[in-house]
Amino acid sequence: MILAVFALLVLIFVVLPLAGMAIAWVIWTAVAGIFLGALGRLIVPGPQPIGVFATIACGLVGSLVGGIIGTTAELHRFATLLVEIGIAAVAVAAWSGTHRRPIARRHHRGIIDV
Numbered sequence: 001m002i003l004a005v006f007a008l009l010v011l012i013f014v015v016l017p018l019a020g021m022a023i024a025w026v027i028w029t030a031v032a033g034i035f036l037g038a039l040g041r042l043i044v045p046g047p048q049p050i051g052v053f054a055t056i057a058c059g060l061v062g063s064l065v066g067g068i069i070g071t072t073a074e075l076h077r078f079a080t081l082l083v084e085i086g087i088a089a090v091a092v093a094a095w096s097g098t099h100r101r102p103i104a105r106r107h108h109r110g111i112i113d114v
Helices: 002-043 052-072 077-098
Strands: none
Touching: 002 052, 002 077, 052 077
16 A cells, blocks of 8 residues: 555656656757757758758757757857757758759740750
């Protein structure tokens, strides 16, 4: 009986708050990925033929890698944010560089040549 009460207390006061913190971290990382990916797309010149999920993925990469670099280098929060945006811009440029499609050319007869 005492063991069951102890297990219930551990579940209520340890496991559930940790799960809530993990869920909050995932949500916060996704939101940061959206914003950092959008800022990365604004920095990279020209059109980027990538979609919304690729933008979020590039933002997540920028957030995680830039955060690790900023924390390791003991940068202030603003400098870490700039590093994160720069990494997201590099990720957007790399992703859009690997997913470029050639532009179709039109001939005089209306035939499309790729």
